[in-house]
Amino acid sequence: MLEPLPGSQWNKATAAHLMNRAGFGGSPTDIENLRQLGMYKAVSWFVDYQKIPDETPAPDWAQPDPAMIARREAIRNAADPETRRMLQQQENRVQFTQLADLRYWWLRRMALGPRPFQEKMTLFWHGHFATSFDKVQMPYFLWLQNETLRQNGLGNFNQLLIAASEDPAMLLYLDGARSNRNEPNENFAREVMELFTLGEGHYTEQDIQQAAKAYTGWGLSKDRLRYEYHPNNHDPGPKTIFGQTGNFTGEDVLNMICAKPECAQFISKKLWRYFAQDEPPQPIVDALAAEFRKSGMDLKHLMTVIFRSREFYSPDLIRSQIKSPVQWLIASSHQLQAPLPTEPMSLVMLRQLGQELFNPPNVKGWDGGIAWITTNNLLDRYNFAAALVEGDRVPLPGLMGQMRGLMNSMAEDGLMQIAPTDVSALFSAADLSTPYGFLDALQERFLNAELAPQRLASLTDFLKTRSPLEETDIRKAIRLIMCTPEYQLT
């Protein structure tokens, strides 16, 4: 179990698999470069990202904003409803602009930054320690949490858990900042055990209620700009949790949770599910959990074992997962060797496809798997493919209905345009010399696999009468291959 993949099985298909799962996909050249490294070095390139400098600057607004409290007070104390409405609108504009900027800042970092695996891991933790703008409200705190997850995301799980729990965004999202020693709020106490560490069935209602007391005292500073411990609001008395009694603090309880074997099981299973396979087999989970515990909950060790294991490259795992919307968008832009669409275009697409960053559906994050797909958003994927490849000939579904006004104004500013894909960069003259040669090159670039016969037949029919191939034919064929079930898999 979990033996390393033999060198003989390291090839274009397995290299592409690693590139898709540890990162966000790549062009045939990227995949070939990764293949040439060999499996060990290829995995190291992803997981030893500390060796690669990343000088991505923070967004310029990403710092405590001492004027915020005053602005919010002014809204509350406005003399009349009209003034209040105006001030609120001003404040909303600031927040929404920052939020959109944050979303695109991160998306670009995932797509173009030097450490794709660090960003993939951060995205995993964003779905795990889920928080949402709807409740947190402050983009600065969302950015701060994003940094916490980025800096701790491949370290020790116990440290990550404490850092994520005491983070202002989490304290606001799960009401820790509103809890008090007399009547503790149970929201965080429940979700940390159910969703972040142990899973249902491994704790009691009493454990939750007692732990809720231990977490009291965690809060925000008076200016509400940073975490602060309030000893006077902490219940210092004895609590009984998992059958042990003591004057536990919140950090004590998180350490006790991490020490339970179920925690290693739960995290190993979730990581395998996210990076490898929708339905993790129990023997693999057991083996991973054993490795994880042996390493003292070292996430880098666990992920290295996963990415080097023979099981990770099993043929029935390759191209078995449905791309998340983020994966779909970034991998598409890599395969098209095109820049990411503009900020409003990218954000509209992710929203319509069901993965709005910093707005997961609930504290459980995104379910993933087949839950990404509905009849409606599959049609959206097919139509967005046209926008990505053929440029702004095709209207975006998101431009219609309620969003039309906003979109029209952005269109006037030239923000809603995508240039048609430059196909000369993607295919050689030899690739384009016959329809069959072109179909092979098309499948290699966009699927690393073959289409089902029905779809191959239709594409062949589409291409066979067109010789020589015009650029528009090539773009239509690319768009069509992106409108297949196969293309949605990674």
Next chain:
Amino acid sequence: MNNPLFTTRRDFLRTTILGGALCWTVPSFVAQTFTALHAQADGALTQITTGKDGPILVLIQLAGGNDGLNAVVPYTNDYYYAARPTIGIPANQVLTLSDTLGLNPAMTGFKSLFDAGNLSIVNGVGYPNPNRSHFRATEIWQTASDENQYLTDGWLGRYFDNACQGCDPTVAINIGPRAPQAFSSHTPTGITLENPDSYRFIGSGRNDDETVAYRNMYTPNPDDNVFGSNDSNSGGSVSMVSGTVTLQNGQSALDFLERTSMDAQVSSDKIRAIASKTPPSSKYPGSGLARDLQLIARLIAGGLPTRVFYVSQGGYDTHTGQRGGQDARLRELGDALKAFTDDLTGMNEFDRVMIMTFSEFGRRVHENGSQGTDHGAAAPMFLVGSKMKSGLLGEEPSLAPADLQDGDIKYNTDFRSVYASILQEWLKTNSVPILGKQFPTLPIVTV
């Protein structure tokens, strides 16, 4: 499937005979009828196939755990006021329903439905040994399982499996971004719709070469057996929780994507045709929920063969500042329902529609220290319709400390009794194969 109990299956096959032709398990038949269906996807035909007599169920999920006690307020109960010193609703503010119960003052929409005899409230609905998890509780409501039983099929999915093997995908429509687990089934059924204007493959023109190639990628040539001859690919802080949909019966993600692509293609022309000939009524409030219900009204008026619509409203997880949050949600819900039922009445369609609300749990009787409430247990359900036995059903739960379970209200009506009543009295189907056993039914329908 020859079980004589499945009377609705016959009805379904009769009423959705054209839809039946789209059964996933008969691909060559799909091929032959596909073109014909598209050509005929206009109102006249769909109405013949469904009949105007088919009952419709609209489910509204109140995601996050709606606090029952501040929705249907026991305004004469001293225990209520003792447990809720800051968020309790004063007796002089409630919208009176009876000598003991009144609605949250934000629920004026509900009050007018109640006064018109179109609202029934089932008190104290729940199930044994709830564990207060959003996700487990949602799963239990969506699958109608016992509290210690783990099912992947949704209760409506089982209804469709029993009542219509391989029916038209539009028999179940979810409005919103995520498919609910309630629709999960052995033979997957139902579509998800957010915006009818964009619910189509956009090519460069009508019948352009790209659109033709797209259609040909999915529409099998009758001479090819590309789908295989066996059934292996058949069926094949909380704002929103829809339950987790998972793959079933060894189905792969690719099988699932193929089927969803097919359903999208089959349903898109019909949806668009209907949406374009039934313009939206303008008399709805501006909320997202109201917009969703407005779309449902258009689809009903257009004569789709849909039996079940599903829509979700989030924001009920009120751990803090509950009065502001919950009251706003309930107002939005009541106002949207009022507009929807008025619209249906105007279109002469209200008689065949029943609306049911549900939430994963009610909340703790005692408020917490942040002017909110933590996760609890039993709560009331709302049923809306013109054929309803209007009024209060089920026993009003006791709030006496000795009668609570770990601070929670004990249920006295199992939620599956409500499901059974709807299945039997409204959808006219046997509930036993769907719910696993016979639950006592409540008198909810007048005729």
